[in-house]
Amino acid sequence: MNRHFGSTPSAADFEALAHAAFARIPAPFADHLDGITVHIQEYADAETLAAVGLTDPFQLTGLYHGRPMSEESVWSSGQFPPRITLYRQPLLAEWRQTGVRLEDLVTHVVVHEVGHHFGLSDEQMHDLEQDQP
Structure with a gap:
């Protein structure tokens, strides 16, 4: 998808x-990936920032909320779907x-x-990105 935005791109x-x-x-x-939902917010709130160890809302562009697949169990119930x-x-x-x-x-x-x-840490993903040509 190669889009040109005439104005500031909206949440949609x-x-x-x-x-x-x-x-x-x-x-x-x-x-x-079935069941993962996507949500758009303007900024992370103070509670979310604190939970990930940040203070500046411009430092957080995205966040996964949910249990990694490696930790899922048939015994887990009553949890929100990942997002x-x-x-x-x-x-x-x-x-x-x-x-x-x-x-x-x-x-x-x-x-x-x-x-x-999929259970990858930030460090593991950084290492994978560094290995790309």
Whole structure:
């Protein structure tokens, strides 16, 4: 999806970009993404920032909420389905500062958060990214 935005991209634009990113995730990974929902918020709230050890809302562009697949059990019940939250204002700021295509930026954040769904840590994902040509 190569989109040109006439004005500041809306929350609906971000949601469409996130769904397009999900659609590009290949099998067998895509086979394990059923039920993950995407939510768009302007910024992370103070409680969320504190939970991840941050204070500046512009430092958090996305967050996975849920139990990693490696920790799921048939005995777990009453839990909300996993979700990914994208924080619109920090993503817009990074887009403007870096010049990276917004589609690529959103895809990067979605894939990163999907990595958490599969139980990967930030450090493991960073190492994987460094190994890419």
